[in-house]
Amino acid sequence: MSKFKKKKSGDLPAISTASLPDIVFMLLFFFMVATVMRENTLMIKNELPTADQVEKLQKKDLVMYIYAGKPSENYKSQYGTEARVQLNDKFANVSDIQQFIIEERASKREELQKDLTTSLKIDRETNMGLVSDIKYELRRAEAYRINYTTKTGDAVENFGK
Template identity: 75%
Template sequence: MSKFKKKGDGGTPAISTASLPDIVFMLLFFFMVVTVMRDTSLKVQNVLPYANQTEKLDKKDLVMYIYAGKPSERYQQQYGTEARIQLNDKYASVSDIQQFIFEERQSKREELVPYLTTALKVDQETNMGLVSDIKQELRKAEALKINYTTKQGNSLANYE
């Protein structure tokens, strides 16, 4: 006979949830820091044309975007209905394109500059004269890698 009795197996101990709020707030903070918000807000109408032979760009951080099209309804009172150019978040003229390219090159590391691509996001209603002027300015700035952004689809749908 023993004086001490053994306790029966009490099962597994409960999981402590005391640190759970700390973990949740740490994850929330992490995702708030690493989430990338939209870089630019469109001020021009941008209905892209269709193309059936498209390729996807590999690195989006090496792309400089030039938007062209009619000002959206919100800005038509101030800027009219003629097609305009948008660089980053502001309207620009054709002569501002060279400065835009030089500033974008300065913001990148030296070894990445040869890989920079200029993407033209041109509304399907924009006349080709404006696109031609943009291309002439890109030649002057020696930005010869040009990408025309389109939607995947049948190119005959552009005529409808």
């Protein structure tokens, strides 16, 4: 009788799972850092106009967004087909814009408040009367830094549609 037994052919060693938790936590950490959460649910139709001289905003955390346009298909039965203003995740009246600006300013640090920019994301089919009303309310709230969000393209395309 021998002390040593011959190894059976064809047997594979078991796969080591000792490093599996490390890999899982590394992937989890990566996706937590790399994922951007959507801030607002868009409740309006928002096909942006095109412009050929476009600049990107550097500090997106200092931007307040005001959306304007007709309600999307999901909200037409509830809110009609007239162009509306959306502030964060709810429809609002134009008169609510001033209070919205005040609340957004208050949520930022005092030294950043002077650098806040209001970005208007307005559907290309929205009438200019609503845009003028929004701009008037922004002046009343002393929000003078205004940005119009557009798509990059030829500005002549806006007249064809």
